[in-house]
Amino acid sequence: MLDLDQAIKERHSTRMFLPQPVPRELVNEALVLAQYAHSNIQPWHLVFASEAARDRLVAALVDEAKRRPPNIPPLPPSFQHFRSELGAQVYGAMGIAREDAAAHAAAVLRNWEFFRAPLTGVVCMHRDLGPPDALVWECSCKLCYWP
Amino acid sequence: MFLQTLLLALTERDLGSCVEVSIAGYPEIVRAQLGIPAQLSILCGLAVGYPDPEFAANKLHVGREPIGENVVFLDS
Numbered sequence: 001m002l003d004l005d006q007a008i009k010e011r012h013s014t015r016m017f018l019p020q021p022v023p024r025e026l027v028n029e030a031l032v033l034a035q036y037a038h039s040n041i042q043p044w045h046l047v048f049a050s051e052a053a054r055d056r057l058v059a060a061l062v063d064e065a066k067r068r069p070p071n072i073p074p075l076p077p078s079f080q081h082f083r084s085e086l087g088a089q090v091y092g093a094m095g096i097a098r099e100d101a102a103a104h105a106a107a108v109l110r111n112w113e114f115f116r117a118p119l120t121g122v123v124c125m126h127r128d129l130g131p132p133d134a135l136v137w138e139c140s141c142k143l144c145y146w147p
Numbered sequence: 148m149f150l151q152t153l154l155l156a157l158t159e160r161d162l163g164s165c166v167e168v169s170i171a172g173y174p175e176i177v178r179a180q181l182g183i184p185a186q187l188s189i190l191c192g193l194a195v196g197y198p199d200p201e202f203a204a205n206k207l208h209v210g211r212e213p214i215g216e217n218v219v220f221l222d223s
Contacts, residue, residue: 002158002159007159010158011154011155013207014194014196015165016198017194022162022196027157027162029156030153030156030157030162031153033156035149036152037148038148039148042149044149046193047181056180057180061170061176064176070171070173072168086209093206094202112170114167114194117165117194119196120192122170122171122177122191123193126186126187127185127186
């Protein structure tokens with residue numbers, strides 16, 4: 001078992017998953033632990049989709065992503081260098097040259113395939129709550145997507 | 148807080164994850180497919196599974212700035 005320091009350092013974004021199914025009991029254990037996270041109001045709501053439900057979600061998202069760009073507010077200019085640097089590192093690790101538009105587009109599209117993950121989820125919060133209520137936002141969230 | 152705790156617990160179980168704001172870029176698609184009611188805001192997507200060890204970018208650990216960049220202690 002990882003100690004806490006190791007788990008914190010080991011956690012990083014996975015951008016390509018194996019098709020191997022995720023045991024539901026492992027996810028349930030992790031969710032029970034997550035319920036202990038700091039909060040006074042426990043605002044989070046998760047919806048998971050796997051198997052056929054996951055496949056339908058991915059098909060609909062990929063279809064839409066081929067049609068039009070996502071509605072994502074741009075990062076403020078002072079933060080954009082983070083995304084540029086991350087993009088260079090991620091695409092570099094994928095062996096995609098900056099000028100290779102086709103490979104770049106294919107890699108971006110994998111966002112809406114959840115990077116082929118067999119278990120996909122959506123994190124929600126009541127619409128009347130604001131960011132201070134959530135404290136679920138990680139600054140790095142927006143960095144997972146770079147146009 | 149919840150999400151980071153969940154990610155750590157998944158990591159401890161050898162499961163990979165990716166928090167994706169890109170999924171929230173098509174909220175009406177997500178709502179229709181998953182039956183998410185209007186009173187819930189969609190914050191982000193979450194991918195969970197076993198990492199593909201052959202995919203080089205999975206080994207990427209993006210560096211972090213030293214704490215002096217984002218933390219200040221005031222003592223007097």
